[in-house]
Structure formats: C-alpha cells, structure tokens
Amino acid sequence: MKNLVPIKKRFLIFRDEAKEIEKMTKKRSRDNVYLDFSNVDFLSRSFADELLNIIEEKRRIKIVNLKPRLEKFFKIVTKTKQKTKKALEKW
Amino acid sequence: MKNGKFKLMFKYRRKISFQKLDTEFVQIAKKIEELKLPKDFLQFILFTISELFTNVKEHSKAKEVTFQIGVNKNCLIKVTDNGVGLRKSYLSKKIFPKDDVAAIEFALSGLSTKDPAERGFGLYTIRKFTEALRGETKIGTGSALAIIGKDKIQLKKLSPRKKGVSVEVKTKIKNINFYKIIK
Numbered sequence: 001m002k003n004l005v006p007i008k009k010r011f012l013i014f015r016d017e018a019k020e021i022e023k024m025t026k027k028r029s030r031d032n033v034y035l036d037f038s039n040v041d042f043l044s045r046s047f048a049d050e051l052l053n054i055i056e057e058k059r060r061i062k063i064v065n066l067k068p069r070l071e072k073f074f075k076i077v078t079k080t081k082q083k084t085k086k087a088l089e090k091w
Numbered sequence: 092m093k094n095g096k097f098k099l100m101f102k103y104r105r106k107i108s109f110q111k112l113d114t115e116f117v118q119i120a121k122k123i124e125e126l127k128l129p130k131d132f133l134q135f136i137l138f139t140i141s142e143l144f145t146n147v148k149e150h151s152k153a154k155e156v157t158f159q160i161g162v163n164k165n166c167l168i169k170v171t172d173n174g175v176g177l178r179k180s181y182l183s184k185k186i187f188p189k190d191d192v193a194a195i196e197f198a199l200s201g202l203s204t205k206d207p208a209e210r211g212f213g214l215y216t217i218r219k220f221t222e223a224l225r226g227e228t229k230i231g232t233g234s235a236l237a238i239i240g241k242d243k244i245q246l247k248k249l250s251p252r253k254k255g256v257s258v259e260v261k262t263k264i265k266n267i268n269f270y271k272i273i274k
Contacts, residue, residue, distance in 0.1 A: 011117050015145075015149070045145075
C-alpha cells in the first residue's frame with residue numbers, strides 16, 4: 001500500500017503521541033496516508049480523542065489494520081464526541 | 092506465585108518523573124500483561140492507569156507521580172501527584188468550584204478542565220467501572236477526601252491539606268464487559 005505509515009508503539013497514551021503521528025504524515029505526499037496500527041495493542045481515550053480530531057481535520061489520514069477491540073474503542077470514543085458536541089450545541 | 096489461571100501477589104510501587112510517564116506506562120503495562128488476568132479486566136486496569144496518567148499530564152502541573160499497583164485477590168491502583176490539585180486546575184480554566192469537595196464532585200460528573208469540545212470523563216468512567224466491580228474509589232485533594240462505593244459517596248475532611256491529587260481504586264478481580272461499561 002502506498003503511503004503506509006507503520007505505528008511502532010504498542011501502547012498509545014498521550015495527546016502528544018497523536019500529534020507526533022500527525023507530524024509523520026506531513027512528510028508524506030498529498031495523497032491519502034494510511035496509518036498501520038497492526039502493532040498497536042492499547043489506546044487511551046485521550047490519544048483516541050486527539051487522533052480523531054486530527055483525522056476529522058485532515059481527511060486524507062486513514063487507519064488500517066486496527067485490532068477489532070481497538071476499532072470498538074474508537075467507535076465508542078467517536079460516539080461520545082458526537083454526544084458531547086450535540087449537548088454543547090443545545091446548551 | 093500462581094494460583095489456577097492467575098499469577099497472584101504482585102506489587103509494584105514507583106516514583107515517576109513527569110517526563111517519563113509514557114515510558115513508565117509501557118513498562119507497567121508489560122508487567123501487568125504477564126499476570127494473565129481476565130482480558131477485559133486487563134483492559135480496565137490499563138484504561139484506569141492511562142486515564143490517571145493523562146489527568147496528571149494534562150491538568151496537574153506535577154513534577155512527580157507516585158504509582159502503586161497491587162494484585163492479589165483484589166486489585167489496587169493508586170496514583171498520587173504533587174501538582175496543583177483539582178480545584179486550582181478548574182480555577183485556571185475559569186471553572187469555579189467553591190471548595191475541594193465541589194471540585195471532586197465536578198470531576199466525578201465528567202466536567203473537564205479542558206476545552207469543552209474535549210470533555211473528559213476519566214474519573215466519571217473509573218467510578219462506573221469501580222461500581223460494576225463492587226469496588227471503591229478514593230479521591231483526595233486539598234482538604235477533601237471522597238470515598239466512593241456502590242451508590243454512595245462519603246466525604247471527609249483531610250488534615251493537613253493534601254498537595255496535588257491522589258486517586259486510589261480498589262476492586263475485586265473478575266470478568267467484566269469492558270466495552271459495555273465504557274459506553
């Protein structure tokens with residue numbers, strides 16, 4: 001796959017780790033960039049939240065090879081973000 | 092020592108400098124993985140430690156963190172920092188809890204000191220897990236100590252005042268549905 005960025009860490013915890021990944025994608029071409037999460041075993045909510053913010057802003061960044069439980073976790077964090085956004089809009 | 096499926100009696104305590112939280116998390120996680128705990132319970136432990144470490148990093152202005160974990164029949168996780176404490180952290184973001192007790196109540200309700208779009212639910216979710224596991228969470232900051240059990244919160248006055256925040260989570264070790272609780 002073209003523009004595949006392997007994520008080497010098994011545990012991703014802090015927001016700045018998501019920002020580091022964003023920096024790595026900047027070095028790539030303007031096409032889609034694929035983050036290879038096959039080595040990743042754990043994500044914190046902060047990391048997931050920050051990475052989702054980055055992906056929302058830069059739609060050319062895609063995640064591939066995500067373990068099913070981490071995919072589930074991303075979905076939960078996405079849902080929470082959407083709920084919070086809606087609640088804030090109402091407020 | 093092994094007993095059935097679980098390796099019991101594990102204790103680990105360490106003072107960690109603020110800059111080394113990420114590398115220390117990896118070391119801790121590897122040690123905990125070796126205990127062969129139920130899968131979702133392992134997720135709960137890693138989730139709890141990651142939430143407490145990110146709280147320290149994002150809000151506390153602490154220089155040092157004391158981390159402790161004990162796994163026996165029960166599991167105990169304790170993270171103590173020497174930072175500004177919950178109330179001051181809220182005040183710095185123009186959120187005004189009237190005292191330390193109110194600051195703990197804010198944190199337990201999921202009110203974050205971060206940007207509203209990034210609302211944090213760390214302590215709120217840890218409380219949900221602890222309740223599901225019929226355990227207990229203790230949060231100490233400034234002059235307040237909250238002891239949170241199933242459906243009840245006990246508030247006590249701390250004397251002398253505590254610098255920073257201390258969070259202690261004590262639960263039984265059992266299988267849970269991590270993703271159902273975290274929803």
